[in-house]
Amino acid sequence: MADDFKVTPWEVTGDIDYDVLMKRFGTAPIDDALLKRISKYAEPHPMLRRGIFYTHRDFNVILDEYEKGNKFYLYTGRGPSGNTHLGHIMPWIFNKWIQDTFDVNMLFQMTDDEKFLFKDLNVEDTRKMAYENALDFVALGFNPDKTKIIVDTENVKTLYPIALRVAKKVTYSTAKAVFGFDGESNIGRIFFTSMESAPAFLPSEIEGKPTNVLIPAGIDQDPHFRVTRDVAPGLKYPKPSLLYCKMCPGLNGGDKMSSSDENATIYTTDTPKQVKKKVGRAFTGGCVSVDEQREKGGNPEICAVFKYNYYLFEHDDAKLNEMADKCRRGEILCGECKVALTQKINVFLENHQAKREEAREIVKNMTFEGFKW
Amino acid sequence: MADDFKVTPWEVTGDIDYDVLMKRFGTAPIDDALLKRISKYAEPHPMLRRGIFYTHRDFNVILDEYEKGNKFYLYTGRGPSGNTHLGHIMPWIFNKWIQDTFDVNMLFQMTDDEKFLFKDLNVEDTRKMAYENALDFVALGFNPDKTKIIVDTENVKTLYPIALRVAKKVTYSTAKAVFGFDGESNIGRIFFTSMESAPAFLPSEIEGKPTNVLIPAGIDQDPHFRVTRDVAPGLKYPKPSLLYCKMCPGLNGGDKMSSSDENATIYTTDTPKQVKKKVGRAFTGGCVSVDEQREKGGNPEICAVFKYNYYLFEHDDAKLNEMADKCRRGEILCGECKVALTQKINVFLENHQAKREEAREIVKNMTFEGFKW
Numbered sequence: 001m002a003d004d005f006k007v008t009p010w011e012v013t014g015d016i017d018y019d020v021l022m023k024r025f026g027t028a029p030i031d032d033a034l035l036k037r038i039s040k041y042a043e044p045h046p047m048l049r050r051g052i053f054y055t056h057r058d059f060n061v062i063l064d065e066y067e068k069g070n071k072f073y074l075y076t077g078r079g080p081s082g083n084t085h086l087g088h089i090m091p092w093i094f095n096k097w098i099q100d101t102f103d104v105n106m107l108f109q110m111t112d113d114e115k116f117l118f119k120d121l122n123v124e125d126t127r128k129m130a131y132e133n134a135l136d137f138v139a140l141g142f143n144p145d146k147t148k149i150i151v152d153t154e155n156v157k158t159l160y161p162i163a164l165r166v167a168k169k170v171t172y173s174t175a176k177a178v179f180g181f182d183g184e185s186n187i188g189r190i191f192f193t194s195m196e197s198a199p200a201f202l203p204s205e206i207e208g209k210p211t212n213v214l215i216p217a218g219i220d221q222d223p224h225f226r227v228t229r230d231v232a233p234g235l236k237y238p239k240p241s242l243l244y245c246k247m248c249p250g251l252n253g254g255d256k257m258s259s260s261d262e263n264a265t266i267y268t269t270d271t272p273k274q275v276k277k278k279v280g281r282a283f284t285g286g287c288v289s290v291d292e293q294r295e296k297g298g299n300p301e302i303c304a305v306f307k308y309n310y311y312l313f314e315h316d317d318a319k320l321n322e323m324a325d326k327c328r329r330g331e332i333l334c335g336e337c338k339v340a341l342t343q344k345i346n347v348f349l350e351n352h353q354a355k356r357e358e359a360r361e362i363v364k365n366m367t368f369e370g371f372k373w
Numbered sequence: 374m375a376d377d378f379k380v381t382p383w384e385v386t387g388d389i390d391y392d393v394l395m396k397r398f399g400t401a402p403i404d405d406a407l408l409k410r411i412s413k414y415a416e417p418h419p420m421l422r423r424g425i426f427y428t429h430r431d432f433n434v435i436l437d438e439y440e441k442g443n444k445f446y447l448y449t450g451r452g453p454s455g456n457t458h459l460g461h462i463m464p465w466i467f468n469k470w471i472q473d474t475f476d477v478n479m480l481f482q483m484t485d486d487e488k489f490l491f492k493d494l495n496v497e498d499t500r501k502m503a504y505e506n507a508l509d510f511v512a513l514g515f516n517p518d519k520t521k522i523i524v525d526t527e528n529v530k531t532l533y534p535i536a537l538r539v540a541k542k543v544t545y546s547t548a549k550a551v552f553g554f555d556g557e558s559n560i561g562r563i564f565f566t567s568m569e570s571a572p573a574f575l576p577s578e579i580e581g582k583p584t585n586v587l588i589p590a591g592i593d594q595d596p597h598f599r600v601t602r603d604v605a606p607g608l609k610y611p612k613p614s615l616l617y618c619k620m621c622p623g624l625n626g627g628d629k630m631s632s633s634d635e636n637a638t639i640y641t642t643d644t645p646k647q648v649k650k651k652v653g654r655a656f657t658g659g660c661v662s663v664d665e666q667r668e669k670g671g672n673p674e675i676c677a678v679f680k681y682n683y684y685l686f687e688h689d690d691a692k693l694n695e696m697a698d699k700c701r702r703g704e705i706l707c708g709e710c711k712v713a714l715t716q717k718i719n720v721f722l723e724n725h726q727a728k729r730e731e732a733r734e735i736v737k738n739m740t741f742e743g744f745k746w
Contacts, residue, residue, distance in 0.1 A: 113537055123534050153534055160529045161496050164486055167561030172545070175560050187548050188540030191564030 007220050008179060010118055012256045018054060018219070018246050025222045027055040027244060037063060042101045046315050047094050047245065053216065057229070058241040062214045066102065072212040073203035074099055075240070077109035077150075077196070080129035081119050084136040084268045086345075087248035087257030090312060094245065095216050096140050099147070106147045107368075108137055109199045113152040117188040123153065131363075131373050136268045138359035138366060139352055148368045152195055155368045162201050163194035169231040170194065178223045196221075197228040200240040212238050219244035249307045253283030264304075268356065272346045279305065279342045286334035297330040305337045313344040380593050381552060383491055389628045391427060391592075391619055398595045400428040400617060410436060415474045419688050420467050420618060428592065430602065431614040435587045439475065445585040446576035447472055448613070450482035450523075450569070453502035454492050457509040457641045459718075460621035460630030463685060467618065468589050469513050472520070479520045480741075481510055482572045486525040490561040496526065504736075504746050509641045511732035511739060512725055521741045525568055528741045535574050536567035542604040543567065551596045569594075570601040573613040585611050592617035622680045626656030637677075641729065645719045652678065652715045659707035670703040678710045686717040 005014025007021055022029065030053060037060070038044050047053045062072050076095050078088060099106050110133065112126035121129075130151050137149070152159065175181055175190050203211040215225060222244060229239040247256035252264035259265055266278055285302040287293040300306035306324065314320045326332040364372060378387025380394055395402065403426060410433075411417050420426045435445050449468050451461060472479050483506065485499035494502075503524050510522070525532065548554055548563050576584040588598060595617060602612040620629035625637035632638055639651055658675040660666040673679040679697065687693045699705040737745060 113533070116537055117541055123537065153537075154530070156529050156533045157527070160486070160533070161526055164489055164496065164526075164561055167564070168490055168559050170560045171556060172554065172558050172560060172563060173556035176556070181545065183544060183546035183549070185545050186541050187543045187545060187563050187567065188537055190545060190560050191540070194560065 009220050009223060012220060012247060012258075014255075016247065016255045021219060022055045025055075025219070025226070027057050027219075027222065027242070030054055030056055030059070030243070034059065042097075045094060045097045046317070047090075047097075047311075049317070050310060051246075052090075052311055053094060053243050053245045055219065055244045056242055057225070058239065059214070059243055061238075062212055062241045065212050070212065071102070071104050072214050072241075074104055074106040075109065075199050075203075075213050075215050076106075076217050077111060077199070078130075078133050078137070079111045079115045079118075080126050080133045081115040081121060082129060082259045084133050085257055085259065085265045086268070086308075086312060087250075087265070088133070089136055089140065089268065090248045091217055091245050092137055092140055093312075094243075096142055098214065098216060098243075099143060103143075104146065105203070106142060107199045107202065108134075108142075108147065108149045109196070110134065110149065110151045111192075111196060113156075113188070113195060114192050117186060117192055127151070127153065134363050134366075134373075135356045135359040136352075138363045139268075139355035141355070142366075144362055144366055147366050149363070149366050150199060150368045151371065154371045156195075158202065158369060159195055159198040162198040162205065163191075165235055166197040166201075166228070166231050167191060167194040169234055170227055174227065174230075178227055193224050193227050196224045197231065200225070200228045201232070201235065201237040204237050210236070210238050213240040214243065215240050216243040216245070218247060220247065248311055249304060251278055251282040251304045251308075253285070253302060253304050266345060266349075268349065268352055270349065272342075272349075275345050275349065276342045279338050279345065282308075282338060282341075284334040284337070290333060293333055294330040298327040298332075298334065300324040300327050303327070303334075303337075305334065305341050308341055308345070313341060313348065382593050382596060385593055385620060385629045385631075389620065394592060395428045398428075398592070398599070400430055400592075400595065400615070403427055403429055403432070403616070407432065415470075418467060418470045419690070420463075420470075420684075422690070423683060424619075425463075425684055426467060426589065426616050426618045428617045429615055430598070431612065432587070432616055434611075435585055435614045438585050443585065444475070444477050445587050445614075447477055447479040448482065448572050448576075448586050448588050449479075449590050450484060450572070451503075451506050451510070452484045452488045452491075453499050453506045454488040454494060455502060455632045457506050458630055458632065458638045459641070459681075459685060460623075460638070461506070462509055462513065462641065463621045464590055464618050465510055465513055466685075467616075469515055471587065471589060471616075472516060476516075477519065478576070479515060480572045480575065481507075481515075481520065481522045482569070483507065483522065483524040484565075484569060486529075486561070486568060487565050490559060490565055500524070500526065507736050507739075507746075508729045508732040509725070511736045512641075512728035514728070515739075517735055517739055520739050522736070522739050523572060523741045524744065527744045529568075531575065531742060532568055532571040535571040535578065536564075538608055539570040539574075539601070539604050540564060540567040542607055543600055547600065547603075551600055566597050566600050569597045570604065573598070573601045574605070574608065574610040577610050583609070583611050586613040587616065588613050589616040589618070591620060593620065621684055622677060624651055624655040624677045624681075626658070626675060626677050639718060639722075641722065641725055643722065645715075645722075648718050648722065649715045652711050652718065655711065655714075657707040657710070663706060666706055667703040671700040671705075671707065673697040673700050676700070676707075676710075678707065678714050681714055681718070686714060686721065 005016050110130040112130045115126045200213050232239040250257045250264040282304045285299050378389050483503040485503045488499045573586050605612040623630045623637040655677045658672045
């Protein structure tokens, strides 16, 4: 049963067993020793402490090099296919923490080409979405002097020569095995992974010397970066290192917040009223009656409202544990938790939406190679 | 036997039967009626009269539209993998004749990405070759106000959005069937045909309305343009029209002049001495002794020296026929023909090489979108 799920960059189905997934992909756990090593630089971010960012490839190499004085680049991205929701910004928040902690340069790739090739969208749609999504990214407060946004169709002249070198080393058989392509796959999809590899090697080109890259991202992106890492030595680039997080759950109790269920998805542009309504409908697994809930208690493990506190909105571990204990003992009811979460989300969004407006100016200076939106 | 040959954009093997190839590809013959129609505009170019440009797709559509006052664009190109030889410039000479006859805009695509993906060359090699090849193209005298050179890696920002739209409509199964790809094919090769389609649709983007495109090229390029034509209606672009020529033969008597046999290949930068040596060694099919040749006569059909007159260097049909007759009657010997051809080629190259030097300035103004070499 635990094997009955699928995670690819374009499809997440079934109940994900993240330990099985880690073994399937062959990534390493972020264990206590690694957390301790990270503690030298900063108190580990809640997403690390709580196992949301839970697995990695060669993060130790990044730290080894950093300790020798060799700074890495951060690289993450977004496929702009719709409005930004909380599931999207979760790993970006973590990326910002890494940038702040290590004071490093960051590349943010907008794969508008990917979304055009994989979705029923035209190039103009994906370009427009890229801008909207970029505002959310910028609103999180990345260092404007050390952060550049790449839009594939805009910055393709920079990416394409690197992508070609990647593509020359990847056979159709490999792409088929890694991504599950078949005869019906369009030839753009087959090529696309080369474009997602390119920013992993771009820092070496920018710096004029082999430069390590750390990619904190959702674990669904690992198929791309397995390819990237495989071709790196042949292209004389360092293999990128990865920090992978679990998917941000949906309010419906599902494993992944997804725009395919609008009611279970909180967008960064939602109004307080919309948030209240969506959180109000969230899956908690609570009992049908107040009396029953008081008696039997709730189950935070399956409760979407608790998960949102766990993933994003309650950074204080003591408070989080207290919340879980009270729930289990029936001392707090689902309605109360929903009201509290609604308030937390709305406080976050009020601030975020203000920053998002300010981002309209800042984003102009964060685009790569002088490209203007 | 006649079926025992292969013609793809990347491989020509066996003895080509051009009539069989036309049927295999499903193109139409350039017949007397079409030649007569062309005569309204100019005396048909020797390459048309002699069946070197011998087959087409929808050339009549180009003329129909032209007669309604709708000008077409010309589009042809070059994969820059080495120095330019006479086989390369043959179809360019024809393109110039079309440009002069119809006074139309021309796009010349340098597929440096293709050559990187298909040959053991790096991106820097193919870029350098693109420049050298462009000099030869420009030297032929294309109208500098109506001709633009596109280099794929330089102008990818313009081509990529169109290429993506093509790629989205082409499945791996189609690419496999058309080009013969297999699991070992790299994913860049699989995608590449989208980049060769892009300039066929670019004129509609430049003009802001559906604009017909005529592509005079070697028939080995037809697989690409079958794909281009198939996807055109779905992208709301006119299908490009094609005029195809036979491959320029080698001096060794082979079907295609190729850099793989340097001695059978005349480069545009060859010295008079090199030309003399190469033509001196050319295959004529002549007899071993002068007496035998005088008695039995020669066979112009298999003679590379005659073919060079036929394809490129003797535009006067009467003189060409006289040459063939004299050969058959043993009145002219292979040595004499070789001396005469050497002289013609050297006169051509002396002029071409001077124009080629002048092209170093002109080429700067013929690059697409202000790109500088």
